[in-house]
Amino acid sequence: MRDRAPDRPLAIGTTPPGTMMFALGKTLTKALADDSIAAEARPYGGTGILIPLVQNGELDLSFCGTGDLYDQFHGVGASAGRASPDVRAIGVLFPNRFAFFVRQDSPILSRSDLAGRRVPYGFDDMPTVRANVDALLANAGLTAADTVAVPVRNLIDNVDALIDGRADVAFFALGQPKVAQAHAAAGGIRFLPVDPDPAAVARLRAFIRTGYVGMVAPAADLPGVAAPMTVAQYDVVAVVNAAMPATRVVSLLRTLVGRRADMVSGMPLFRDLDAGRMHQAFDVPYHPGAVAYYGERGFGQASVPS
Numbered sequence: 001m002r003d004r005a006p007d008r009p010l011a012i013g014t015t016p017p018g019t020m021m022f023a024l025g026k027t028l029t030k031a032l033a034d035d036s037i038a039a040e041a042r043p044y045g046g047t048g049i050l051i052p053l054v055q056n057g058e059l060d061l062s063f064c065g066t067g068d069l070y071d072q073f074h075g076v077g078a079s080a081g082r083a084s085p086d087v088r089a090i091g092v093l094f095p096n097r098f099a100f101f102v103r104q105d106s107p108i109l110s111r112s113d114l115a116g117r118r119v120p121y122g123f124d125d126m127p128t129v130r131a132n133v134d135a136l137l138a139n140a141g142l143t144a145a146d147t148v149a150v151p152v153r154n155l156i157d158n159v160d161a162l163i164d165g166r167a168d169v170a171f172f173a174l175g176q177p178k179v180a181q182a183h184a185a186a187g188g189i190r191f192l193p194v195d196p197d198p199a200a201v202a203r204l205r206a207f208i209r210t211g212y213v214g215m216v217a218p219a220a221d222l223p224g225v226a227a228p229m230t231v232a233q234y235d236v237v238a239v240v241n242a243a244m245p246a247t248r249v250v251s252l253l254r255t256l257v258g259r260r261a262d263m264v265s266g267m268p269l270f271r272d273l274d275a276g277r278m279h280q281a282f283d284v285p286y287h288p289g290a291v292a293y294y295g296e297r298g299f300g301q302a303s304v305p306s
Contacts, residue, residue, distance in 0.1 A: 010039035013050040013062035015126075017043060018156055018178035020096060020269070021063050024236070027266035031259040037251060045154060046126035048078065054239055055084035061252065065096065065234040066282045066304065067210040068128045073284045078127045086242045088287035090249055091256060091278035092302075094269045095233040097216055098173045100136055101162075101224050104188030108168060111140035111192050114147060117168040120158035121149035129155055133171050135207035136232060139200045162186065174231065175222050175268060183223035193229040210234050210282055212305045221268050235280065235305070246289030253278075253293050277302040 010032065014025035025041035032039045044050055047064035051072040054062050064072070066089075075083025102108045108117060114137070121144050123130040137143055150167045152158045159178050161167035163185045172179050174191065183189045194204070196213045204211050214233045218225050238256070240249060256273070263270040279286060279294040281301045294300075 008038075010037060010060045011058070012039055012041045013053055013059040014041050014043050015046055015050075016154065016156055018176065018181070020173040020176050021047075021236075023176065023267050024063055024093075024269075027263050027270070028256070030266065031255050031263050032252075034259060034262065035251070035255045037255065047128050048072075048126065051084050051087055051239060052082070054087050054241055057241055057243070060240060060244065062239050063093070063236055064128070064239060065208070065210065066092065066237050066280065066284075067208045067234055069237055069239060069284050070209060070282055071128075078131060087239050087284075088242045088244075088290070089280075089284050090238045090240055090287050090290040091253060092235045092237050092280045093256070093278070094236060094272035095214065095305075096173050096236050096269075097175075097214065097231045097233050098132065098136075098171065099191045099194055099229075099231045100169045100171050101179070101182070101189045101191045102169050103162070103186045104190055106168065106190070108192070111136075111142075111195065114140060114169060114192075115142055117147055118150050118166065119144070119147040119169055120152040120161050120167050120171065121147070122151045123154060123158070125154040129158075129171075131207045132232075135204045135211060136171065136194065138203040138207060139194050139232065141200070141203070174216060174225065175219075180223055189224040190226070191224040191229065191231070194232050196230045204232060208232075208234055210304050214305075233305075237280075240287055242287065244287065244289070246287070246292065249287050249289030250293050253290060275299060280304060 012025045015021040029039045029041045050062040053059040071077035072079045072084045159170045162170035211234045217228045257275045
């Protein structure tokens, strides 16, 4: 791990502007400042870049899905041969809810209609995102070979492909700025429900080991959701290096838990932060400072949602 001056701002790694993890980093940076902790959000291409930067100490804190962290810690899946054994979880924050979406006037009415359609694929800058697309297709009983793959480099390019007419569908987390942009540019969008059948969920979990299905209801901050619907989910986890002092980990957790209500205004997903399930068992070690924090408050390890 690289040596870093103890008085420099906390370096928080995020994905590009317009994404959920960028909003998360900016919202947390403001909350930390309110607690007199200097921090700066630094956007990078994807979590496949971020977690190795936490591993080598260039970043102090970042975020990814629990399944993604499992793969990167153990060096399996999309991270095969590139383990990050010095990273540690400090807390599950909230579920990231995602699905395919189409233009409001699209003839695509359900996930099964995606066969033969133009679907963004590749995600060379974000290989872990490709697994999410594979998971959604598998949930629908399809593979990329059943579609017309439209090469894209990242999440933002994938939505731009729908906006500019290169693709018939896009993929993104619900309620994020880029989705709102697509909703405005396309004259309205519709998210496509995922299949909650256990066999379909099992196919999804073949690509996202900690993935599960949940319900969302219409809300002002959820364009594309006109009625209660099922969506894919995985939990987002905060990640640090094992060498981070326990006192700093505790300070981070105090802000995350104590400033939750304040952060909801900047990022509504914080409504779902539950201190009682932040310590979750998904076969990646937690930082000792985090374990002590939860233990002192009587919070045991929660199981992974299924």
